[in-house]
Amino acid sequence: MPTALYRLLLSLALLLPLGAQAGDALEFTRAGASEQVRLLEHWSASPTAERRAFLDALQQGRIGADGDKNPYVQQAGQWQPLTEANSDDNPRVLRLNNRLRGLLNTALASHALSDENAGARLDAARTLQRNAPPALLPVLEQRFAQEGDDAVHDALALALANLQLASPEAATRLKAVRLLGETGEPQAKTRLQSLLDGDEADPAVRKAAETSLAQVERKLFIGELLGQAFSGLSLGSILLLAALGLAITFGLLGVINMAHGEMLMLGAYSTYLVQIGFQRLAPEYLALYPLAALPVAFLVTAAIGMALERTVIRHLYGRPLETLLATWGISLILIQLVRVIFGAQNVEVANPAWLSGGWQVLPNLVLPWNRIVIIGFALFVVALTWLLLNRTRLGLNVRAVTQNRNMAACCGVPTGKVDMLAFGLGSGIAGLGGVALSQIGNVGPDLGQGYIIDSFLVVVLGGVGQLAGSISAAFGLGVLNKILEPQIGAVLGKILILALIILFIQKRPQGLFALRGRVID
Amino acid sequence: MQRRQLIKALTLSASLVTMGMSWSIQAAETIKVGILHSLSGTMAISETSLKDMALMTIDEINAKGGVLGKQLEPVVVDPASNWPLFAERGRQLLTQDKVAVTFGCWTSVSRKSVLPVYEELNGLLFYPVQYEGEELSANVFYTGAAPNQQAIPAVEYLLSEDGGAAKRFFLLGTDYVYPRTTNKILRAFLISKGVAEKDIEEVYTPFGHSDYQTIVANIKKFSAGGKTAVVSTINGDSNVPFYKELANQGLDATDVPVVAFSVGEEELRGIDTKPLVGHLAAWNYFQSVENPVNTEFVKKWKAYATTKGLPNADKAVTNDPMEATYVGIHMWAQAVEKAGTTDVDKVRQALYGQTFAAPSGYTLTMEKNHHLHKPVMIGEVQEDGQFSVVWQTEGPLRAQPWSPYIPGNDQKPDYAVVGN
Incomplete structure (x- = not known):
């Protein structure tokens, strides 16, 4: 049997090197x-x-x-x-x-420097750039002399440069210092700084170190700035997803929908159920469960939203105070219901592999995949909502009803049905937001409570009834939050933002974008 | 003067009434035991299992014939992670349900909230979680760790060669009394060890915070300045987004280890632990500790979780506060047997010097300062969500509720002063 023989040989070949190293x-x-x-x-x-x-x-x-x-x-x-x-x-x-x-990582990297694969050698050299101890100098020098691949050669040069900073020869130090200026590694900054703080006597090396330090700092600064911008966008996209459903139910329909947060929560729980379903029925496709969860969450929350609209909310149109109380009551009922069914504790919604980890853009900038995907998803949902509202008959009807209910009814628009569908749409979009939120935070019965205030802030700040307003308010709040947070901390940052919003609303009660014209009542 | 006498008379008569009431409890068939843990809200992730553990321990004691020949009757209330509600529910337990003892609270803010109620009504509270010290009430027995039984040894480990010889410290916590006080103690300790002010950074987030992008980016930036360790006193479900963000931004434990004081096996159940391997936690007990008492304890808990159909029973784990709950209830039962009554003042006296062979593998003693002697262990997160102990003390340490690193504490008595 050739296959059996082959297998035997293979396993022997696998075991052999281990056997040879039994001593180690x-x-x-x-x-x-x-x-x-x-x-x-x-x-x-x-x-x-x-x-x-x-x-x-x-x-x-x-x-x-x-x-x-x-x-x-x-x-x-x-x-x-x-x-x-x-x-x-x-x-x-x-x-x-x-x-x-x-230490094992360093040892593995130093062994991998003689790998046949250039990619593996490059990874090893990069690892050693970060954590090679001085004892590795001879090994690095030897590999550096033998290395044929350009990229690996450069990476090794950098790894060497870190160690050569301590070299007794000024010329070697000078070369190393110049080379370090080329990188954007945060560690290079510390190394150069400690060289300058130390007793470096050679003026040429000192000068070169200062130039290199400035270079590295500039690169790091760019990385930091991009990182801040990204986290602002990411927070903005999360706020947007949380608020978009409310932009329809509150913004367009005028329902002060306190149960909006619970629609997010139900969307997240739908994701959880879909995940469980995949685990039980189709574990081989488990990685795709967030995609399958999207339509499920949309349909579930839209159905619940429509049921609520037909049974409770439609009787309360034009009575904002009662609507507020009724929807708040609904939200408490939904929370308690979920608590009874799923338990009070958070449930585990795991990121699939393609949403884990991050993309290393610069040495000091990693963009997590789940956040990149969520930014893209937020834009997709916005586009979808815009198309629905502006390019479909339903959208036309919704806009007609919200602008002038009586006139729309006179023209034959079934206002009741439109109300129901629009509320369902808003709830469904909140459900989609819930799917996204489940990928970055906790999924528990109280999930919605954490987002309801932010959602109202976004919608009110953006201008009630304006999709574009909600979008700019969400991203604006996100970026502002992330600019403030490193300066004054998360707690004070939140307080300051709320204070700023109060001031802004005082000055401009209609929000960033306001509807103009006679239609507004 | 007259008014004061009037108040005195009133208090006296009130206490007479309470005494009468407590007598009437004893006459009843059962002894009521209060359980005061959040079963909803941000702390539910940690506290729900303590409630279940308390119920299991009570079942265990009842199966052996109860205490003083009477069965224990648990009274479970849910303060919903809402601190003022803790005081209200505590009062309800003491005045309406008339419980003989209460096991409860996780966050220090909740304990501070119920403390005046228990002192006013002379109740008895067992607090099972590590905390910041700076408190010694005659009405509370602290079965969790004081700072010198958790935080200080953990930081000593980080400073040592084996712990990575950290030079810089990023103190990250939820914004309330426990993290603030702990970090105050740690800062004084680190400075006494020669760490410079500029190498210590303190950052706080609100309860339930879920966006750790900026903080993780800052940790990365901070760690470029030398070997850094993060000391996390983040409480509740905020830990999940924090660890997710750490993993996604590629911050490894070999580069920047995070040592957490409020993350145990239970909190890790909600996270994929593969990217977290090597991060640390400091406790007085881990499920992975090997000794016959613990094997039995874990087995009992798993069986209990399965028979009671607890959520995720197949993955049931034990952790340090659960062990502290278990030890606390048993110690109280022993003390009641010794005192022959559930009267708070007599039970308090009987508790001093009580010992119990705990699942941590040591026989723990209740000291007159209302704290247990406890061993300290540091564990590293493993792929299966368990911890492997990488360092531990020789034996149980005596608790120092008044940390010597806070000025003025040397004046304070190391025992509880009864009656204010």
Whole structure:
């Protein structure tokens, strides 16, 4: 059987390097904590090709030890002894602490510098830029001399430059200092700064260090600025998604909808249910559950919204105070209902892999995927809402009814049905917002309570009845919040923003964008 | 003078009435036990399991014949993460339900809210959570850690070689009394260890805060200036967005470890822990601690969660405050047996010197200063949401409710002063 033979050979080939390094493994599992530290430091300064498989396994948590501290490796769920000696008790995974894990990363990177794949070498060189200890200098110099790939060569040069700052020769230091000016690494700033603060005697090096420091600082500043702008946009997009449904139910229909937050919450719980459904029925497509949750959340919340409108809210048109109380009561009922069904505790809505992690744009700027996707999604929902309101018959009817109910009714617009559909639309959009919120925050019965005030702020600030107003208010508030927060802290920032809004509303009660003309009552 | 006498007379008669009432409780079939934990709102994530743990412990005691031959009857109320409501519910427990003892509270602000009620009505409260100290009420027994049993050892660990030899500290917390006081103590401690003022940054967020973008970006920036550790006193469900943001922005525990004082196994249930491996928590107990008492304890809890159909029962975990609740209820039961009555003043005396073999693997003693001797453990988050202990003290430490790092505390007595 050629396949069986092939498999055997393959597994042997996999085991061989580990077998060859049984000595290292034994040494490591037998060692005490401080001894392990020394071993890893020693290994990273003198990498050998055979040891790499062991280090990889160690990092992946596949190395174990039994009661007598004999090493084992886990292959496909099975423990394989790495040495002749083994005892009867079950091996247990070797736990590492942070310090060992950090040293292991360095050791792995120094071993990966001789990888065949240029990409792996580049990653390793980048890791070493951050955390190479001085002992690695000879290894880096050797690899630097041998490296053929340009990108890796440059990365190694930088990693070397960090260590060469301490070189006794001024010329080497000068070169290193100049090279560091090219990077945008936050660590480069600290290194240059400490060089300048230290006893650097050579005036040329000092001068170069000052220039490089200024260069690095400028790059860091750009990264910071972009980061701030991004987080402002991200917060804005979240506010927008939270408020957009309310822009319709309150903005267009004029219902002071205190139950709006609960529509967000129901949208988030729909996401949770869809996630559970995928886990049970189609675990292989689990990663796609947020997409499937969108229509579900929209339909569920729209249906609930329409039911509410028909049963409660339509009897209260034109009586804002009663509407306020009634919708507030509805919101309490919905919260309690969810609490009874799902429990008071938050439920776990996990980010699928494609919404986890981030995109490293600059050395000091990582944009998380979930936030990028949510910004895009917010824009998509805005476009959808705009199209619905401005390019469909339903939208035309909604606008007609909101501008002049009696006249619209005279022209044959079924105002009751339009009210119901418009309220359903607003609730459904809130449901979509809930799907997005479930990806960044907690999903619990009180989710909506945290957003209701912000939502009203956005709608009122933007100008009631204006989609464009809500959009600019949401992004404006988001960016303003993120500009204030680093200066005065999250708590004071929030207070200041509320105070500013009060002042603004005093000056301009109609909001940023106001409807003009006779139609407004 | 006259008025004062009148008040005295009134209080006396009122206390006579209460005494009469407490006598009538004893005459009843059961002993009522109050449970005062938030079952909704931002703290529900942490407190709900304490309520269930208390119920389990009460079942356990009842199965063994109860206390003084009577069954314990739990009275559960929900103060809904609303601090003034804690005082109201506490008063209700003491005056309407007439409970003999109350187990409850998580946040210090909720404890501060019920404290005047318990002191006024001479109730008995067991508080199961680590806190900032600076308090020693005769009506409260603190079964969680004082600062020297959690915060200080944790920071000492971060300063040590094994903990990464941190040079800079980012103190991040929710904006209320516990984080503020703890950070005040920690700041004084760090400065006494030679850390410069500019290397300590203190940041607070409101309860229920969910946008940690700026803060995580600031931590990154701060950490460029030298080996940094984050000391997190974030409470409640804000931890979920905080850790999510940390992971998404690629801040690893090997670069910047976060040591949390209010995050245990229960809080990690709602998060994907793979990106969090290596972050730390300091407690006096972890579910992963290996000893026969704990094995039994965890087994009992899992069985209880399954039979009671608690949400996510298949993933039920134990944590430090749950252990402290368990220990507290047992100690109270022992003290009542010793005193032969549930009378608060007698039980208080009987509690001093009470010992209990706790799941942490140590026999804990209740000291006259109303705190337990506790061992300190530092655990690293593992992929399965459990902690592996990377450091622990030799044995239980005596609590110092009045931290020596706050000026003026050396004047304060290390025992409870009964009656104000």
